Amino acid sequence: LYEATFDPNAPGDGLFGGPDGILAPAPERPAGAAPAEHPIHARVRALLDPALPELERAQRVLDARDVDVLRLVMKDRSQSAFVLLDDPAAPGGVRLEENPFGGVDRRALERIAAIVALERLGARVALPELLLALDDRDRLVAVHAARALLKLGSRAGVPTLLSALDGKAYENEHAHRILRDLSGEDFGFATDGGLSRRAAAVARARAWWTEFAAGGKRLPGEGAPYRRGDDAEVDRRISAYVEVLGGFQFLYMEQARAMLSRLGPEAASFLRDALPKARGAAGATWRGGMAQVLGNVSGPEADALLAELRADDHSAVRARAVEASARRGGPAAIAIAAAALADRDPTVRTAAAEALGALGGPEAEAALSAAKAPEGGAVGAAISCALYRIRPTPERFAALEALVLGPSLAARTAAVDALNHVSGRKVLDDPQAPESELRAALEVWRAAAR
Secondary structure (H helix, E strand, C coil), rough: CCCCCCCCCCCCCCCCCCCCEEEEECCCCCCCCCCCCCCHHHHHHHHHHCCCCCCCHHHHHHHHCCHHHHHHHCCCCCCCCCEEECCCCCCCCCCEEEECCCCCCHHHHHHHHHHHHHHHCHHHHHHHHHHCCCCCCCCHHHHHHHHHHCCCCCCCCCCHHHCCCCCHHHHHHHHHHHHHHHCCCCCCCCCCCCCHHHHHHHHHHHHHHHHHCCCCCCCCCCCCCCCCCCCCHHHHHHHHHHHHHHHCCCCHHHHHHHHHHHCCCHHHHHHHHHHHHHHHHHHHHHHHHHHHCCCCCCHHHHHHHHHHHCCCCHHHEEEEEEEHHHCCCCCCCHHHHHHHHHCCCCCHHHHHHHHHHCCHHHHHHHHHHHCCCCCCHHHHHHHHHHHHHHCCHHHHHHHHHHHHCCCCCCHHHHHHHHHHHHHHCCCCCCCCCHHHHHHHHHHHHHCCCC
């Protein structure tokens, strides 16, 4: 049921657990010696007694008031591969460990009970964990996390509730009940009401949310959004996730980006604080991760920080920042990507071309056409693919056909993606398929473009 058999993480490239970091690496120990166990694991084992029936364990979790234990019980590897534990002996008071929960034991009922208990306790300190729980492999866990987040003032889980309406019965019934209770609206949803009736109800729910969210009002029972300074403990834990963003384990970094993106505009100030530690060539991956987060959040501080990253000395950071700016959309997005077509580095120019292809429209097409003539290689391929995405023509199809049959795997992959996109379906999955399959796919794409 619960085994703390993991090893603490080893230090990475100096950013993670280094002199400027707040997450300490594992202390050295003799070879073969077991890692020192964090005291919280014994408390969790006592709560999740495997000798008890599942319903009794869940009830014990529901009745628990130990917030630290509840935050750990609600975790699963599908949410994040790591956990952050309080440790006064560690720099910053936070210790990182591998997530001990996962595998064939799903524990969904216990996770739901822990989330409901945290909601009842109004535990704002669990905000980061709840934001990651939206990725739980059991969608009912994610649905309950969405409700708890709304009570804490975060709307990050509303898309989860809306998408769950299209899910299985046990998901959509709970999602509908939560939406109905929080909105006071009757969307006419019924699990067994037939496909057309359900689809109409889901459409009404989505339309209601689009209108409501634009109106600036708050739902009954919805808490105030979290603001930096509201709770020093929450601030400390969010800062720890920023440190994970600059770490050495890709999956950890990806999951930290997800949490910070869902946090919203408040994430920008935490990223800004970490920027001095992320300077230099060694911090390029960290700064690139910051740019990816900023592509999902808004606000003046986020805007200023993203503009700074677009001017970064490292080309990979500039490329990430250009892509993030395009993902935000808005009136300035095309101008930003068009300006990046003149960047000194081809990596950034390639990112700019891909961004313009995704943005689309006459202005994006004009910028790409103006830059097309002098470019070749990866940049030229990206421009050709972007132009075809915006407006397919026979001449542009011929350019992509040459890429599909050409020697560059990167260019072929980009061309296959563009051709699949325009055709509206995945005609070909594998860019490394035999030439006969590539030519057959080209005929399908050609017919779809007519």
